[in-house]
Amino acid sequence: MSQNAPQRLYLMQVGSMPEYQIPIVCYLVQTGDGKNILIDSGLPEILPEGEAEFENGQDVIEQLARLGLKPDDIDTVISTHYDGDHAGRHAAFTKAQYVVQRAHHVDAASNPRFADIRSQWDQPMERIRLVDGDTELLPGLELIETSGHVPGHQSVLLRLPKTGAILLTIDAVPFGEGFTRDAQDDGNNPDAEAIRASTIKLLDLVEREHIGLVIFGHDAAQWDTLKKVPAFYA
Numbered sequence: 378m379s380q381n382a383p384q385r386l387y388l389m390q391v392g393s394m395p396e397y398q399i400p401i402v403c404y405l406v407q408t409g410d411g412k413n414i415l416i417d418s419g420l421p422e423i424l425p426e427g428e429a430e431f432e433n434g435q436d437v438i439e440q441l442a443r444l445g446l447k448p449d450d451i452d453t454v455i456s457t458h459y460d461g462d463h464a465g466r467h468a469a470f471t472k473a474q475y476v477v478q479r480a481h482h483v484d485a486a487s488n489p490r491f492a493d494i495r496s497q498w499d500q501p502m503e504r505i506r507l508v509d510g511d512t513e514l515l516p517g518l519e520l521i522e523t524s525g526h527v528p529g530h531q532s533v534l535l536r537l538p539k540t541g542a543i544l545l546t547i548d549a550v551p552f553g554e555g556f557t558r559d560a561q562d563d564g565n566n567p568d569a570e571a572i573r574a575s576t577i578k579l580l581d582l583v584e585r586e587h588i589g590l591v592i593f594g595h596d597a598a599q600w601d602t603l604k605k606v607p608a609f610y611a
């Protein structure tokens with residue numbers, strides 16, 4: 378296995394939607410050569426008006442501190458998309474390079490959906506790496522383009538020495554019950570077609586790559602069963 382391959386995956390819950398008990402989460406990957414790769418950053422410190430359904434918990438900075446890490450120790454922030462519960466603390470990571478799908482970054486520039494936390498994700502371009510479609514970030518860590526939830530959403534596939542392949546679907550498949558080939562078009566979602574295509578893309582990936590663990594984006598029942606910081610997958 379390559380020296381810079383992922384060695385550990387940490388799961389952190391940084392908030393919730395209390396009404397539905399839905400966890401708001403982010404992830405940390407540590408590599409064999411000592412790099413810290415954060416996947417998403419959770420809710421903003423101060424929730425924008427109109428985001429009353431969210432509630433902050435122990436935020437990403439506090440969770441990282443439990444592992445002895447400071448924000449400046451983060452080398453890379455993989456940004457799955459710029460929704461407020463995924464990119465809310467991006468600006469705290471002043472030494473990191475952000476990795477995001479070009480299609481998403483371009484869409485976000487003029488999409489009011491992402492305006493509330495623009496100060497978090499709209500960083501100097503020399504610190505943003507735009508990628509186009511499926512991209513191997515390093516050996517054992519791949520970004521999988523899964524548009525639908527938003528244009529240019531990305532999921533993450535990683536391989537760990539003991540656990541093997543793990544898929545983080547993020548919001549392409551927020552709940553395990555939706556991870557099926559059956560159409561779930563409710564008839565009034567304009568993005569239903571893309572969501573379905575991305576779901577099938579991930580189902581195919583799970584078969585092809587023999588993925589043993591699929592972690593869904595906001596699945597409370599599954600989340601209860603998973604290891605959380607300070608425990609980790611190796």
Ligand SMILES: [Zn+2]
Binds near residue numbers: 460
């Ligand atoms: Zn989400």
